[in-house]
Amino acid sequence: MLITLLFVVAVHTAYLLSIQGGHVPACVPYIDGCVSISRAARHGWGNHLFSLLVVPCAVLHVLVWLLAQCWLRGGWAMAALGVLSAIALAVYATFLGTEGETYRFLRRYGVVVYFGFGYLAQLAVMRRASRRQALPASIVAWMSWIAVVMLALGAANVGVGALVADPEAKDRWENVFEWWLGLLTWRDPV
Template identity: 80%
Template sequence: MPADDARIPLWPLPLLIALLFLVAAHAAYLLSIQAGHVPACVPYLEGCVSISRAARHGVGNHLFRLMVMPCAVLHALVWLLAHRWLRGGHGMVVLGVVSATALAVYATFLGIEGETYRFLRRYGVVVYFGFGYLAQLALMRRASRTDALPTRVITWMSWIAAAMLGLGIANVVAGLVVADASAKDRWENVFEWWLGLLMVGWYAVLAIGWRRKRVAARLSSVD
């Protein structure tokens, strides 16, 4: 069999991350609305519910966990493959795999009551976003130095990273200047939905970059 026939394109993997997470969060929210667990609104604008609360109850919770667990596995796989593709970046892959593990922990304990489980969910989210963001920055830095991705793709990734940083700063500022507790919660929920969208959107852009560069895997290597 020719070598090209054995090559497996990698771009569907980060694209699946984006699709699975988006479908899981929004489908769980719709199911929770139908079951009367949460209010209906446009969470990206009104912030009436967080992603966690939208997926905490009933069938929506089961669907969310069913889809996010393989999504966490895909996260880890993408970072391991990225490490081989870029031929280095030990810190990047460690950050990425820890982020993936935190997402799995968060999904596992979502909907389970208890102080310990709340702690695991809370810090699962923090570690997922924080370590995942740092891993993304490390990949962008290494890919730009080695011309591993098209310049335009790196630019798109940079804009997404800047937007995520801006949201993080805005969240901190809102927590300091907004006195009303319910208003503060709404702002935090809005920031969470947008941050989640941007985080998985970055993986969709990575999929575009891998497709354009024809990044593929063989049994023994990643090209």
């Protein structure tokens, strides 16, 4: 729950601070897509607050994945994917707001690895928990539905990137999908 709370506060407060600082437009990004999460947290005080809260989230992610491995008595691949996802999150948060091609590369791939490896680790924990009957079937089913929605949002994001010709419309749709995917990802990972 602490991870979820920190993420929600970090992202939304950073966005509000960026609006207040005149760095980004005001809108409802989950509907309007006027700004990406990265852009919402890239400038001024919003950037500092984002890093201050998200880096501890990455540390908590590592702990959660290691505890999940102990709880489920194994699952090295699951734990490795989760830990790599957490490290990528820390890299992303650390370099957000910096300039240069190297930093842009670290930010871009940090977020891709965070979302991708975190998703794969989540699938692995659901599979392992289901096989070991460590969670009620209803919780595994609920987690599965969230995973399906996350996959659909990821596929829609890729589809928009490939199929929408208008750069402004493409950017807005990708932002909308990113905000919703982020919201689903920010919940407690296990």
